[in-house]
Amino acid sequence: SGAPSASGAPSPDTPAAAVLDAFAAHFGGTPDGVWQAPGRVNLIGEHTDYNAGFVLPFAIDRAARVAVRRRPDRILRLVSTYGRHGVVELELGSLAPGTAPGWTTYPAGVAWALAHRGIGVPGADLVLDSDVPLGSGLSSSHAIECAVATALADLSGTSLSAEELVLLTQRAENDFVGAPTGIMDQSASLRGASGHAVFLDCRDQSAELIPFNPAQAGLVVLVVDTKVAHSHADGGYASRRASCELGAEVLGVEALRDVSAADLDEARGLLDPVTFRRVRHVVTENGRVLETVRALREAGPASIGPLLDASHASMRDDFEISCPELDLAVEAARGAGALGARMTGGGFGGSAIALVPTTAEGAVRAAVAEAFAAAGFTAPDVFTVLPADGARRLL
Numbered sequence: 099s100g101a102p103s104a105s106g107a108p109s110p111d112t113p114a115a116a117v118l119d120a121f122a123a124h125f126g127g128t129p130d131g132v133w134q135a136p137g138r139v140n141l142i143g144e145h146t147d148y149n150a151g152f153v154l155p156f157a158i159d160r161a162a163r164v165a166v167r168r169r170p171d172r173i174l175r176l177v178s179t180y181g182r183h184g185v186v187e188l189e190l191g192s193l194a195p196g197t198a199p200g201w202t203t204y205p206a207g208v209a210w211a212l213a214h215r216g217i218g219v220p221g222a223d224l225v226l227d228s229d230v231p232l233g234s235g236l237s238s239s240h241a242i243e244c245a246v247a248t249a250l251a252d253l254s255g256t257s258l259s260a261e262e263l264v265l266l267t268q269r270a271e272n273d274f275v276g277a278p279t280g281i282m283d284q285s286a287s288l289r290g291a292s293g294h295a296v297f298l299d300c301r302d303q304s305a306e307l308i309p310f311n312p313a314q315a316g317l318v319v320l321v322v323d324t325k326v327a328h329s330h331a332d333g334g335y336a337s338r339r340a341s342c343e344l345g346a347e348v349l350g351v352e353a354l355r356d357v358s359a360a361d362l363d364e365a366r367g368l369l370d371p372v373t374f375r376r377v378r379h380v381v382t383e384n385g386r387v388l389e390t391v392r393a394l395r396e397a398g399p400a401s402i403g404p405l406l407d408a409s410h411a412s413m414r415d416d417f418e419i420s421c422p423e424l425d426l427a428v429e430a431a432r433g434a435g436a437l438g439a440r441m442t443g444g445g446f447g448g449s450a451i452a453l454v455p456t457t458a459e460g461a462v463r464a465a466v467a468e469a470f471a472a473a474g475f476t477a478p479d480v481f482t483v484l485p486a487d488g489a490r491r492l493l
C-alpha cells in the first residue's frame with residue numbers, strides 16, 4: 099500500500115502497512131511503533147488450563163496489530179480498522195469494568211491491569227488491525243490484549259516477563275472484560291514459535307516448545323470456522339468451570355490436575371453423574387496432552403489423529419461443550435480423509451480443526467462445505483493455519 103515505515107522509507111505490503119495507513123488517516127503522521135500478537139489454535143488440552151493442567155496450543159499466522167503513539171495527556175484514543183464504534187476516547191484515570199464499548203474493552207482492560215500493577219501507562223493514540231477472525235474461537239480477543247500489553251509495557255519503559263504478561267492479560271480478561279478464562283490463549287500468543295506448539299504446565303507456567311511442523315510431514319491444519327457465535331462471558335464457560343471446582347472440592351484436591359485416571363473409579367461414587375463426566379473429561383484430556391507430546395516427539399504429527407478424535411468425543415459427550423455444527427465439521431472432515439479432528443477453544447461455537455494430508459485437502463474442504471449445505475447450516479469459513487511466532491514489535 100506504500101505506507102511509510104517508521105524509518106520513513108516506503109514499505110509496501112508489509113504486515114504493518116494496513117495499520118500504518120489507518121493510523122495516518124485517523125490520527126495523522128506515524129506511530130511510535132507497531133506491535134503484533136497472534137491468535138491461536140489449541141492442538142489439544144481443552145478446559146484443562148484453569149484446572150492447573152496441561153495444554154498444547156500453537157500461535158497461528160494470523161495476528162492483531164496495534165500502531166501506538168504516546169500522548170502528553172492521560173487520554174486513550176482508540177480506533178479499529180473494523181470500522182465499528184469510530185474513535186473511542188477514554189480517560190486513563192477513570193477506567194473501570196463496564197466503561198469501554200465493544201472491542202475497546204480489551205485495550206482498556208490491559209491499560210487498567212497495567213495501572214493496577216503500578217505501571218505508569220501513558221496516554222496514547224492506538225489503531226488496531228487484525229486478521230484473526232472475530233469470535234471464531236481462535237482467540238481474537240487475547241491477540242488484541244497481548245499486542246496492546248506488549249506495546250504499552252514497551253512504551254512505558256517496563257520490561258515484563260512472559261509469565262507476568264500472561265497474568266496481566268488474564269487479569270484484564272477476568273476482572274475487566276468479565277470472562278473467567280484461564281491462561282492458555284495468552285500463553286500461546288506470547289510464547290509461540292514458528293514450527294512449534296507450546297507445551298504448557300498451567301500450574302507453574304513452565305513451558306516447552308515442541309516441534310510441530312505439519313507441512314514437513316505432508317499435512318495441513320485446516321480450521322473450520324462454523325460462524326456459530328460464542329462468548330466466554332456467557333454462562334456455559336463459567337458453569338463448566340464451577341463443575342470442575344466442585345469436583346476438586348468433593349475429591350479433596352487442590353485442582354483436577356491432581357486426579358489421576360486410576361482415581362476415576364472411586365470418583366464416580368463420590369460425584370453426581372454430571373460432575374463426574376466433567377471431571378472425567380479434564381482427567382482424560384490431561385492424559386491426552388501428555389500422550390500427544392510424546393507422539394509428536396517420537397513419531398511426528400501424522401501419529402496424533404486418534405488423540406484429536408478422542409479429545410473431541412470427550413468434549414462432546416463428557417464436557418458437553420460442542421454443538422451440531424462443530425460435530426458435523428469434525429465428522430465430515432474425518433469422512434473425507436482427515437487423520438483426526440476436534441473442536442478447538444472454549445466451545446459452544448467457534449472453530450474445529452482437522453489434521454489433513456495435503457493430498458486430501460480439496461476433498462475435506464468440499465465434504466465440509468457439502469455437509470453444511472445439506473444440513474442447512476450457514477456456510478463455514480475453511481482455511482489453513484501454520485504454527486507461527488508469538489508477540490513481537492514490528493516497527
Ligand code: GAF
Binds near residue numbers: 147281283444
Ligand atoms: C478459552 C479460554 F480463554 C482458555 O483459557 C481455555 O480455558 C479454553 O477456552 C478452553 O480450553 O479459550
